[in-house]
Amino acid sequence: MIFCRRTPVLLLILALLATGCSPTAQPVSRTTTRLLMGTLVSITTWSLPTNASAWEEQERQGVDAAFREVARIEGVMSSHRADSPLSRLNQAPRGIAHPLLPELADLLRRGLEVTNASGGAFDMGLDPLILLWGFSREPPPQTVPDPQRITAWLEHHAPGGLTLSGTVEQPLLRLANASHGLDLGAIAKGYALDRAVAVLQEQGIHNAIVNAGGNLRTIGAKGDRPWRLGIRHPRQAEGVMAVVEVDRPLTMVTSGDYERFFIHQDQRYHHIFDPRTGYPARSGLISVTVQAEDGTLADALSTALFVLGAEQGLALLRRFPGSEALLMLEDRSLRRSAGFIGQPVAEP
Amino acid sequence: MSPGRWRLPWRVLVRASTPGDRGLMLASAVGIVALGLLLEGPPGSRLQVFRDNRLVATHALGGTAGWSVDGRLGPVIVEIRQGQARLREYRSPRLIGTRTGWIGRAGQVAACVPCGVLIRVEGGPSPADADLDAVSE
Structure with a gap:
């Protein structure tokens, strides 16, 4: 091997650069996780450790404040x-205005x-249908409820109730x-994302991901590169079906038939119900991911699209400008709205 | 192999290489280790145990230890062995915390949500360039 005097030094610098070990301080991301809203809630922040102790304390206080807000919600x-x-509203007599x-009214509106x-x-x-099926209990159900009880529920559950x-x-x-x-299980986590991010920003944190049980909301970026997010593959426990890179405020909420479900007589029964039938939605979709800046809207739309199916779901999406979606159908084909950010990952 | 037997291959290696080659080999070895740490996260040094989001115990990851935490559904066993930790719940319906298995890298978490028990490996900040920052599911 032919070397000049400076070659070893140059090679050493090249090797260090190639492995990401620059001589300057590296930015760090920190993740804090708590059990809230019946799931794991994580807050990941990105920062430069140059002004370490003061900033870390401010960051810690900001993250704590965001968790307190989620706990309050x-x-x-x-x-x-x-x-x-x-x-208390659920326990109150029906047919009377209470x-x-x-804040609750605003979210319901x-x-x-x-x-x-x-x-x-x-x-x-x-809520009564979810209790009837038992998906809110531990352990999750293994059998279908008495069909007559579902029919009885359906007879009295009219739109506008x-x-x-x-x-x-x-x-x-x-x-x-x-x-x-x-039951606000299909909207409250999105609202919690919005509130947690608002608190982080009030506390001076501008680069973060809040993750409420897989519902994500980002602000800022990871330094000079975007946040890199995955979308869980509904049929591969450890796999992702798409990767999304984002460096601006974005919420991404996924609804799928794989989180809570049971198989009964070769039929999959999951926890996302079609209010028009009283049974788990069978719209031809197995996963819906909605992107929007507003977490509350993204959360609600992901459930609505899952129930409606691809055609009606994408039509609904067009009524909410700025919202986008990626859908996986039962045959594992993908459909996406024009502005959806991200690239599908090829299946092995 | 006795220490003396190492001398011959070492001499051959020294004669067959320039200082630059050896510097390159050293840099490559350092790079491989650094890359491994970047991809997997640095090894943790201590374990934090939370019950209903309250820190109830902190324990070094070295050595061997085990104790019981009063979870909402009954006792949850936390074990530490050879720089790793795991939790085992007995009355949780789906045993998701148990299925997580051993964790030992900084930032890794195992939890039994119905029990309200979470363990987290600490050991400095997590790497800035892990492959994915979060997964929507």
Whole structure:
């Protein structure tokens, strides 16, 4: 091998550069995880460690504040906690308007926009049906409930069974009958993402990912490169079906038939219900990922699209400008809206 | 092989290479180790145990240890062995925490959500260039 005097030094520098070991301080990302809203909630931040201790303390306080906000939302909107404001509404007599928190009313109002636009495919009043199927319990169910009970539920569960009235400051909610009960499982995590990110920004954190059970919201970027996100493949436990690189505020919510399900007589029964049938949605889709800047909207739309199926779902999406979707059909083919960010990963 | 037997191949290696070659080999070895750490995350040094998001215990990952945490559904066993840790729940319906298996890299987490018990390996910040930053599911 022919060397000049400087060759070893040059090679050493090249080798270090090739392995990412630059002589300057490396940026770091930190992830903190907590159990909230019945799932794992993680906050990942990106920062430069140059002004280490002061910034780390500010960052820690900001992340703690964001987690407190998520915990507060859980305390208000959980249907599992008997003392939550939402549970008290579910325990109240039906057919009468009851006062509720303005924050809760505002979220319901936003959800009802998706309910109306989707023709009832997105429904926040499914608590009795979810209890009937048992998907909110541990362990998850293994059998289908008595079909007569589902039929009885369906007879009384009409669109418009959830009515908001009153004023912005003193809102009222009326649940029509016992077939209607609040469950915000298809919208509250998206709202929590929005609030957590707002708190992070108030605290001076501008590069972060909030991950609430696989529902993601990003702000900023990872230094000079975008955040790199995966979308879980619905039939490969450890695989991803697409990779998304993003360096701006974006929420990405995925609804699929693989999170909570059981197989009964060769039929898959999952936890996303079609309110029009009382059974798990069978729309030809097995996974829906919605991207939007607004987490609340993205969360609601992902469920609505899953229930509606590809054609009606993409038509619904067009009514909410700025929202995009990637759909995987039962035959594992993909459909996407024109502005969806990301690249599918080839299946092995 | 006795120490003396190493001398011959070492001398052959020294004679057959220039200082530049040896520098390159050293740099490559350092690079391979650094790349491994970047891809997998640095090894953890201690374990944090949370019950309902409250830190209830911190333990060095070295040595062997085991103890029980009162989970919502019953006891959850936390074990440490050879720089790794795992949790084992007995009454959780799906045993997702147990199925996670041994964890030992900084930032890795195992949790039993119904039990309210989470363990996390600490050991400095996680690498800035891991392949994916998060997965939507």
